[in-house]
Amino acid sequence: MAGNNGGPWGGGGNRGNGDDRRPGGRRPGGEGPQIPEIDEIVRKGQERLRVLIGGRGGGRGGGPEGEGFRPTRGTYALGALLLAGFWAFSSFYTVRPEEQSVELFLGEFSSIGNPGLNFAPWPVVTAEVIPVTRENTEDIGVGPGRGSESGLMLTTDANIVDIGFQVVWNINDPAKFLFNIADPQLTVRAVSESAMREIIAESELAPILNRDRGIIADRVQTSIQEALDSYDSGINIVRVNLDRADPPSEVIDAFRAVQAAEQERDRLERQADAYANTVLAGARGEAAQVLEQAEAYRARVVNEAEGEASRFLAVLAEYRNAPEVTRQRLYIETIEQVLGGVDKILLDPAVAGGAQGGQGVVPYLPLNELRRARPEAAAAQASQEGN
Numbered sequence: 001m002a003g004n005n006g007g008p009w010g011g012g013g014n015r016g017n018g019d020d021r022r023p024g025g026r027r028p029g030g031e032g033p034q035i036p037e038i039d040e041i042v043r044k045g046q047e048r049l050r051v052l053i054g055g056r057g058g059g060r061g062g063g064p065e066g067e068g069f070r071p072t073r074g075t076y077a078l079g080a081l082l083l084a085g086f087w088a089f090s091s092f093y094t095v096r097p098e099e100q101s102v103e104l105f106l107g108e109f110s111s112i113g114n115p116g117l118n119f120a121p122w123p124v125v126t127a128e129v130i131p132v133t134r135e136n137t138e139d140i141g142v143g144p145g146r147g148s149e150s151g152l153m154l155t156t157d158a159n160i161v162d163i164g165f166q167v168v169w170n171i172n173d174p175a176k177f178l179f180n181i182a183d184p185q186l187t188v189r190a191v192s193e194s195a196m197r198e199i200i201a202e203s204e205l206a207p208i209l210n211r212d213r214g215i216i217a218d219r220v221q222t223s224i225q226e227a228l229d230s231y232d233s234g235i236n237i238v239r240v241n242l243d244r245a246d247p248p249s250e251v252i253d254a255f256r257a258v259q260a261a262e263q264e265r266d267r268l269e270r271q272a273d274a275y276a277n278t279v280l281a282g283a284r285g286e287a288a289q290v291l292e293q294a295e296a297y298r299a300r301v302v303n304e305a306e307g308e309a310s311r312f313l314a315v316l317a318e319y320r321n322a323p324e325v326t327r328q329r330l331y332i333e334t335i336e337q338v339l340g341g342v343d344k345i346l347l348d349p350a351v352a353g354g355a356q357g358g359q360g361v362v363p364y365l366p367l368n369e370l371r372r373a374r375p376e377a378a379a380a381q382a383s384q385e386g387n
Helices: 038-053 073-091 174-179 184-201 205-209 213-230 252-321 323-339 349-353 367-386
Strands: 092-095 099-105 108-113 116-119 125-131 136-140 152-154 160-171 235-246
Touching: 092 099, 092 125, 099 174, 125 174, 136 184, 152 184, 160 184, 160 205, 160 213, 184 213, 184 235, 205 235, 213 235, 252 323
Parallel strands: none
Antiparallel strands: 092 116, 099 108, 099 125, 136 160, 152 160, 160 235
């Protein structure tokens, strides 16, 4: 230890006292790097500083022994300038458009800073810059914690459902956010989980799994916002994303089998209802058709009866006026109706029996058949020409 000459690591200021170090602070023999001469580095730095601020060199480099550092007017000016720069650097700050600042006067709330360059005279006034438009998220029952107790909730019909949801929030009042709550993330998480458990406890399992997810998310968002507003937290709930709502993993396979059976039952019921509606509609249509036909027949019969009665009354009036003529006319009209559609052949007995009343040959020419066959022949010829 007697061989060491100054320095905390045993290194001397001179290299001519038997020390076998090489230039650069390394010992021979590969013992690794050695720390440089600290005293020498400090001395050189002090000398350069004195030259910069206008002092004189001292110590080993220049000037008599014992002459210390003497500040000058330039030294004071440089110090004042450095202090002013440090104060300005600490007092001016920038607020981005997505941020707001809270200025504190001696630790108490003073004002809200506007976006842009702001001035807060330090250390009397300090500022806290807070991002107010950035959306923060809290995941409950999703991600790595899926299936944990935070997502298991009890419904009103004594069923357990595994809920996973995400709460998205930002800051709408930075002053309240900064002073009224100690841990914003923990507060939002606790309030969100409590609100979801309360709403799930008022709902049944089937609507939660099927159709009421959007309604539940809206109710949870409203409940969380009301709770945070009661705390004067300065937090705004942007939205609640309901990621999933499933039975617990231990019974999810059986639950899905039950759901599939219920869906099959609903499908068969809908098919049966559709068939029943079809048959019922057909029966109702046929019944309406029968009723319409009956009404038409009744109206036709009644009208015909009334017409016959009116015609009979008219004939009766004419008969009373001229009985013989009316009787003859009725007879002729009746014979016309009876024989009008009958094919008739009239034979003269004198001609048929011959001059002596015997049997003879009667010439017969069916003119009515010829008239009837003529339109049928014309129709057949037109059909052949068309083909």
